[in-house]
Amino acid sequence: xxxxxPGLGAFQFSVLAARxxxxxxxxxxxxxxxxxxxxxxxxxxxxxxKVTQVSGTPAAIGELPRHGDAILNDAAIIVQQT
Numbered sequence: 001x002x003x004x005x006p007g008l009g010a011f012q013f014s015v016l017a018a019r020x021x022x023x024x025x026x027x028x029x030x031x032x033x034x035x036x037x038x039x040x041x042x043x044x045x046x047x048x049x050k051v052t053q054v055s056g057t058p059a060a061i062g063e064l065p066r067h068g069d070a071i072l073n074d075a076a077i078i079v080q081q082t
Contacts, residue, residue, distance in 0.1 A: 002043045016053050017042040 004013040020042035024030060030041045031050040045051045 002047050017046050020045060020051055
């Protein structure tokens with residue numbers, strides 16, 4: 001069972017993990033080892049504090065960040081490495 005971190009509500013945990021899973025499905029590299037499905041990997045990342053929510057514009061939610069014409073796979077708009 002994956003336990004959410006203290007101070008993070010159940011709804012916020014679910015939304016953050018779902019957004020991170022969407023990024024993983026689109027090609028971002030996972031920050032934890034394992035051969036889990038994207039949603040489980042995302043939940044583990046959130047639970048371990050490997051990703052956190054940062055503020056972003058509504059248009060940026062769920063999109064991979066770009067630098068020029070290249071998509072940055074290691075960066076994230078919604079989540080960041082802590």
